[in-house]
Amino acid sequence: KAGVTQTPRYLIKTRGQQVTLSCSPISGHRSVSWYQQTPGQGLQFLFEYFSETQRNKGNFPGRFSGRQFSNSRSEMNVSTLELGDSALYLCASSSTGVYGYTFGSGTRLTVV
Amino acid sequence: GQQLNQSPQSMFIQEGEDVSMNCTSSSIFNTWLWYKQDPGEGPVLLIALYKAGELTSNGRLTAQFGITRKDSFLNISASIPSDVGIYFCAGRAGAGSYQLTFGKGTKLSVIP
Numbered sequence: 766k767a768g769v770t771q772t773p774r775y776l777i778k779t780r781g782q783q784v785t786l787s788c789s790p791i792s793g794h795r796s797v798s799w800y801q802q803t804p805g806q807g808l809q810f811l812f813e814y815f816s817e818t819q820r821n822k823g824n825f826p827g828r829f830s831g832r833q834f835s836n837s838r839s840e841m842n843v844s845t846l847e848l849g850d851s852a853l854y855l856c857a858s859s860s861t862g863v864y865g866y867t868f869g870s871g872t873r874l875t876v877v
Numbered sequence: 878g879q880q881l882n883q884s885p886q887s888m889f890i891q892e893g894e895d896v897s898m899n900c901t902s903s904s905i906f907n908t909w910l911w912y913k914q915d916p917g918e919g920p921v922l923l924i925a926l927y928k929a930g931e932l933t934s935n936g937r938l939t940a941q942f943g944i945t946r947k948d949s950f951l952n953i954s955a956s957i958p959s960d961v962g963i964y965f966c967a968g969r970a971g972a973g974s975y976q977l978t979f980g981k982g983t984k985l986s987v988i989p
Contacts, residue, residue, distance in 0.1 A: 769919075796975065808920075808965065808979035821976045855919050862975035864927075866910065866967075868919035 767792065769858050769869035777875045783844040786872045790837050790858030797839040798866070799831060802853040811854075814839055815862050846876045883966050883980025890956055891988050898964060898983040899950040906968030909942050909949040910977065914963045923964075924951070956987050 770789040778784050790797050798813035798821075810823040814833035831841040837858075843850055853873050857866040883900045890896055900909070908927055912920035924935050926942035926949060933940055939952045949968075953960055963984050967977040 771919075798976065800977075800979075807981045808967075808977075810976040810978070813975040815975070821974065823976065857919075857977075863908075863969075865922065865925065866977060867922065868912075870917075870919045873917075 769856055769867055771854075771856050771869035771872050773872060774870065775873045775875075777877060778846050780846055780848060780876055782846050783842060784846060784874060785840050785842050786854055786856075786874070788839045788841075788856030788858075788869060790839070790856075791867055794858040794860050794867075795837050796859040796862030797833055797837065798857050798859075798862070799839070799841050800855045800857065801825075802855055802871070803851075808855070811841065813862060820862065843874075848876050850874065851876045881966055881968060881978055881980040883983055885983055886981065887984040887986070889986045889988060892956060892958060894956055896953040896956055896960070896985060897950060898966075899948060900966035900968070900980045901948045902968060902978075903947070904970070905946040906978075907946070907971035908969035909940070910967040910969075911938075911940050911949070911951045912965045912967060914965060914982075920965055953985075956985075958987050958989055961985055961987050 772787045796815045799811040802808045813821045817833045828844045833839045853871045855871045857868045859866045911923045914920040924940040931942040937954045963982045966980040
């Protein structure tokens, strides 16, 4: 059974640009959630989607957005990048969002 | 917002020793999860706990869901070099919540 796939693995962007990250969940999983990991703040919840609907949203500015497609794949977008957005962005999938969150390897975003 | 206090922050132990780490919260969680993260990778689920008082083992790992639902601990017995990594606790609040709140992590170093 394939795991959670995140692409790309590494990304370097310039301040002010925007970026889109992709996550393909485990087959059959309909819940996808996104987390930002930084050395200072640790792992922080961004948002969760289930069947194309956002159910929960964390305390991040509106520059952070996401969506989920009918095949459960999800994307997150960050607009007007800031240096502080440099982080490891992790995606987790679950069948329902209640049990068994499985994480991908993450996308390492560096903003210069 | 909800916070998890995880301790200790770091540990240096001799190979073969037992390890214990814990997480406490000021609010109740309905699910406790323990993850291990290796450098450059996403967290890997070790143990999931869904019921207050539950004690669950996974090989040399044992975790318990506190009776008050505000704490959890993880024990590793007879540590080996591959146990090195960062261990995170995570909690899910309950009905209507599909986000995980993470502790700051315990960095484990094993001296052969």
